[in-house]
Amino acid sequence: MRQHGGTQRPGEKCFAGGVLVALLLSLLPWQALAADRGAWAAYVNYVVGDSVTYGGKGYDCRQPHQSLPGWEPPNVPALWLEKTGSVDVQAPTAPTGLTAPSKTANSVSLTWNGSTDNVGVTGYEVFANGGASAVATTPGATSVTVSGLTANMTYTFTVKARDAAGNRSAASSAFSVTTNPPSTDTQAPTAPASLRSTGTTSTSVSLAWNASSDNQGVTGYEVFTNGGSTAAATTTGATSVTVSGLSANTSYSFTVKARDAAGNRSAASAALSVKTQTAPVGEVPSKILVGYWHNFDNGSGFIRLRNVSPKWDVINVSFAEPTSGATGGTIGFTPYNSSEADFKADVAYLQSQGKKVIISIGGANGQVRLETATARTNFVNSMGAIIEKYGFDGMDIDFEGHSLSLDAGDADFKNPRTPVVTNLISAIRALRDRFGAKFLLTMAPETFFVQLGYAFYGGSCISCDNRAGAYLPVIYAVRDILSWLQVQDYNSGPIIGLDDQYHTMGNADFHVAMTDMLLAGFPVGKNPNNVFPALRPDQVAIGLPANNNAGGGYTAPAEVQKAVNALVKGIPVGSYTLRSNVANNKGFRGLMSWSVNWDAFANYEFTNSHRPYLDSLK
Template sequence: MAPPPSGRFRPLSPARPRRLRGRGPRLRAAAAVFALAASAALTVPAAAAPAPHRAADAPRAVAGASGSAALPEHALVGYLHTSFANGSGYTRLADVPDDWDIIDLAFGEPTSATSGDIRFGLCPQSECPDVESEEEFKAAVAEKQAQGKKVLLSIGGQNGQVRLTTTQARDTFVSSVSSIIDKYGLDGLDIDFEGHSLSLDADDTDFRNPTTPVIVNLISAIESLKAKYGDDFTLTMAPETFFVQLGHQRYGPGPNGGDARAGAYLPVIHALRDDLTLLHVQDYNSGPIMGLDGQYHQMGSADFHIAMTDMLLAGFPVAGDADNVFPALPPEKVAIGMPATSQAGNGYVPPGEVNTALDCLTKGSDCGSYQPHGTWPALRGLMAWSVNWDRFNDWEFSKNFTAYFG
């Protein structure tokens, strides 16, 4: 039997959707609601699904805020394994090709789940023999910025569970993140909270007015960082579909005691939409998700990327309530998250399928069975896990992106 991939993920069993992430083939917590969604697909008729909410009906945030205007018209985002190594090999920041416009340094992690104290450092030489010195790394950050690139601290990943349960943890988060940004001269922050970092209390049912401490404190912390660093502060988020699009079907525990994490990113995205530079949901390692057509969509095809992205760009009813709509995001603030290779994660699609999804969403052509609720030529671009895995695969992902957008 071939060994499991030594990347961020290991293949999932189709019968039991699970999600994995981190520095190697490590198991993360099971997403039980996905299993419920998969079984519900067999029994819930499409007619029972909420009617699609069209883009014209949803309020739109102002595009170009929070550094978006400083990005190229179409941007490529990639995670760089900075603090660890795995089967993809270590890549120095200075060696990242110019194709990558935003480089997310993976990962900053807390000293404990509830401390709010974030730490970040370069990969130990014993693990990464080719690691650069801190001075070389700082010089590489400055050089990338001189080339017009953004270099961000990404916080979270599989191992970096962050629960800001108290205002003290919130304040510690702000101060520790600020120290890292200042030390390396970074452009901003990527929020990559996974696992049990975000969840909703049972009585927290309105994404516009959250009351759960871990949600409220995270929003407040990011607002403080934004206020400290000003309009040039770059803010990106990389939630999983479980925390965003699944909210169309279920939001938090609900009356039937569902998973408290379902849709839990929605209040964070909504509260910070004016400060947000880019949202790139991970369209991989996902269970089946109901789209605006009332059908369940499976990862690993252009159809999945089209349906999931359409939900962000058209807006969608939360928990099936047509009167409670998560408003559309402007296309300039949206990118599609994909694995760079089949070794990097479940849900990989080859370049042809990537281009089919882009053709449909940006040109309205070759859409297949799913018809999106608009055409968005200004869709910002793509995100990949990861730069390292793309290098491992002879830069297939980034070469295709550059060829497509010229």
């Protein structure tokens, strides 16, 4: 089992470069999933365990590779093994009853009757005017609104159904509809009145106002700060909003405008000046660098805790680990290469410098399964004692491997019933109650346990690994006390994003797609009735390896910053379209890295590159 971020403990064999990456690819837990990638296509990254169809036959991937023309499965038996059993090559039936219940000058709402399939329909694709590329897709819903159309223009739509094996149905019967003429509504809404502040923190201001009126109807509001032309926050009709990502002890001037369906904007409301609160002593900055500090030496070099780079805001001491087996619940921690007195002094020293020091639990070697109430009690008592003994500011949940999984049929992430999940939730809340509101709670799951839950959810997907998405019920249950989530965007297989495309680690596209899922929310298991809600932007950080030695998926600083620019400034990366609101994403928390030690090993490339960049975003 791999270590968090590719660490090795003393005595383990250390692999270099591509050999390490290949080994990680062969051992990652998602390999057991045998992901069904549908019809084989060129220029796709395939990994061991992927299944494809080609020429009416099924194939399993034998080696990770990017496909090229001429590498069709029958041509390269070294890469693909033909399945000997049955393969799903039956396409769904064509959708029927395509119609448009409503339309505007720039959009058409479509509905249709669902298709049937021998295994199951997984989604639909909508095409316009005979085009080869879908203008809209759904994860299973039989309705969609196609927007961005031209007024008074006739469009001919068709719909195709698809299944998990990638089979597409024949197109539905074509349906033609003409968008409405250009709107004649030129009357703007009235300006919002009585803009007021309903609360402040050191980084946010909550605002409310009286509703505007309009001859056709108000569709939303836009909030502007300091006379800017780009909205800092928007609503779809609500007359209140919280603007986050602000600086402490700073005055801001706010105005609000109303808009209607024709795009008319009202005059601005009267300006309101509000000052944010002074930051409490020791408060975590709005933009942070989080680094894991090794409580062991794996070849990256030992650093005394007090000697970590001052550019880190939060230091995660890794790891506290079980002392009584994975299911006993008792956790222990002994400082490496340090006396207890010196380690306590180092923690206090960093805290005196305004840093936060957190104890991280688990890692790949530290499997923790709280299967019983006794294990839960042991966990709470032992972790509480460790936190009190060393004066840690909080705890980080870094459960990997088989620590979290879902029982068969546990399909509702909002109401989980699997003991290892419910006991962990209870234990986290008990420790938070014990240490109070300033106690930091963070989590560092792998993409397998979070974003993979969009395509496959372990409790409801019979053919999936029961660990897929298993962090989701924990995150949801403690989201009110969660300081931030720092998903490991590394040592990951290709993951399906909200665009229903696979994204591969090591570039800006991957970080944008994975982070956008957390900022926008997503239907779990592609079930539109089971949506994991978006986290606040200040609850989201991106996890990265400090360099190539630290793990698979290293991303150069320039690519990382391209990703953050896309999220918080709206500067596009490739063809991916954000689902989250750029104006709200300014509160994005920052970057996490495995690790402090590997950063120092690489002459501080990570901290020297990203510290000034994050400071520029404040």
